[in-house]
Amino acid sequence: MGRATDPRVRRTRAVVIATALDLLAERGIAGTTIEAVAERSGVAKTTIYRHWDGQAALILDAFDSVRRPPVDPDTGTLRGDLLDLVAGLAAALSAGPAAGLMFALVDAAERDPQVAALHRREGEARHAVILRAVERGIDRGELPADTDPADVLDQLAGPLFYRRAVSGGALDRAFAERIVDRVLAGHQGRVGAERIAADPGAGTASTA
């Protein structure tokens, strides 16, 4: 068993996966057939079938290949952490390989249990970092002790997704900053505005 040491195997798998991702972004899941991948990639259809059982397995593998372990910034302040994470998410949704695949994944997860499982794993990995940052913020007293981290997560990621999927505004760093600041203010406001002053560099940010 040569594992995957054979360079021919490695190359074939890489080329096929890359082509599948291209087609997924361009034509969606329905348009990403084995035959189409074979034609565009130059890899013979029979060879693709030697590596994957069929369209479903290939697409699962392609989605999976985009997963990237998110990095915990841990800048020392809640605002700093969230700014990093939210700005990163905005960038990922604007460009990059995941930009066009996200909604295809969501839609497919609605019906296919396999895709749903992948989608759940992927989401949880992304969420874990944000939830950790929020919990650190609670420990530091930057947020009230009874803050629900899951709510904060939805408040941070939601507006970016919605803007990308529906309302269609700009997904730049300025937007990410406004979202983070408003969410923090919204939760801190429940206790008292003086908490904002406790976070150096997180003033009312009248960035016009």
Place this chain on the structure above:
Amino acid sequence: MGRATDPRVRRTRAVVIATALDLLAERGIAGTTIEAVAERSGVAKTTIYRHWDGQAALILDAFDSVRRPPVDPDTGTLRGDLLDLVAGLAAALSAGPAAGLMFALVDAAERDPQVAALHRREGEARHAVILRAVERGIDRGELPADTDPADVLDQLAGPLFYRRAVSGGALDRAFAERIVDRVLAGHQGRVGAERIAADPGAGTASTA
């Protein structure tokens, strides 16, 4: 030209559209073929082709049939208006015909210009009501004058969509209330907490 007065025509169109919506929610766009609609609906394939050009036209029509003109609550307070609208959106995303179709629509709009146009129209109709409510709130002094209504919109609708699509928490009225209150607090906090007191019945809402 009998317009659409012939009851046979009305019935055929209604049955086919209803079946198409069923299939869309159940199998997605790719699974909603003319042949499948014909089989499930009992309407002959040839008859369907007499009314629609093909799958694309039928699906467009089906999506379009779900559109409902949103009602402007105009309760007198910003919080009251937003609560109505956001709770209504949460309910629509939890159940009803639109629940399973939303993401199929988003995904399809990513590639198909026709669907994209429909999606844009539909979004704008929903947004208009929320934007109006926010602008009324600004006029009343419930929000700072320089508040960006588009930001508020994304902050309100986004978390609901994200929760439904990814994080998977409860989409009940309590969640809608928390979101509205946090968003309002987040924007009011930029000027001063005393603004909250200006809105009768919209206290800091320590709802446990």
Place this chain on the structure above:
DNA sequence: CGGTAACGCTACGGGACCGTAGCGGAAAGG
């Protein structure tokens, strides 16, 4: 340098769906 494993190619039967044609029957409406 020889054996093995991977690849490309052609070919094939099968299935799903497309979109149309032609016909007979039934329901609407003047």
Place this chain on the structure above:
DNA sequence: CCTTTCCGCTACGGTCCCGTAGCGTTACCG
């Protein structure tokens, strides 16, 4: 009642894609 319109049915050719078989050819690996 009688004409028009709509509908259901069967049948068809065409296309796309599936998944597999068989056979050379080439690249790797020891």
